[in-house]
Amino acid sequence: MRHRRPHFGCPKQVVHPTKQDVVHCCSKEVxxxxxxxxxxxMNHHLIENQHVYPHSTSTVNTVNSIDVFGGAYNVPAPGPGVAPGPGVGPAAGPGVGPVGAPGRPPVPGANPWR
Incomplete structure (x- = not known):
């Protein structure tokens, strides 16, 4: 390089070639x-149909009640001098009076508590 004489009043400078620097910049991209x-x-559901046949039993009790009336107790006594006949009056003896009277067997179906 050739040097020149400096000129008075002008600054003197030397310009060198540009130095190149390379900077690597890395970035991350996702x-x-x-x-x-x-x-x-998948939910599987099973329906089991159970068939039942319920059965009930009932009981019916029936009660029948009947009222049986025997003959009349007011039997007129025979008049004087007449002998009482069989089954009439107090001298008739057991089993001879009106139905249901004392000493006479009860009538079937009659209520003995009446």
Whole structure:
């Protein structure tokens, strides 16, 4: 390089070639790769139909009541001098008076407590 004489009043400078610097700048980028999946849950429900046949039993009791009336107790006594006939009067003896009278067997179906 050739040097010149400096000129008075002008600054003197030397310009060198530009130095090149390389700066590496790194950045990070996230790229998502989506791989979808699906699960189906199948619920199985069983209905068991039970057929039942309930049965009931009832009881019916029937009671029948009848009132049986015997003959009249007011039997007129025979007049004087007449002998009482069989089954009439107090001298008739057991089993001869009106139905249901003392000493006479009860009538079937009659209420003995009346």
């Amino acid at each position: 790229v998502q790769h989506v791989h979808p999946s699906h699960t189906t849950v």
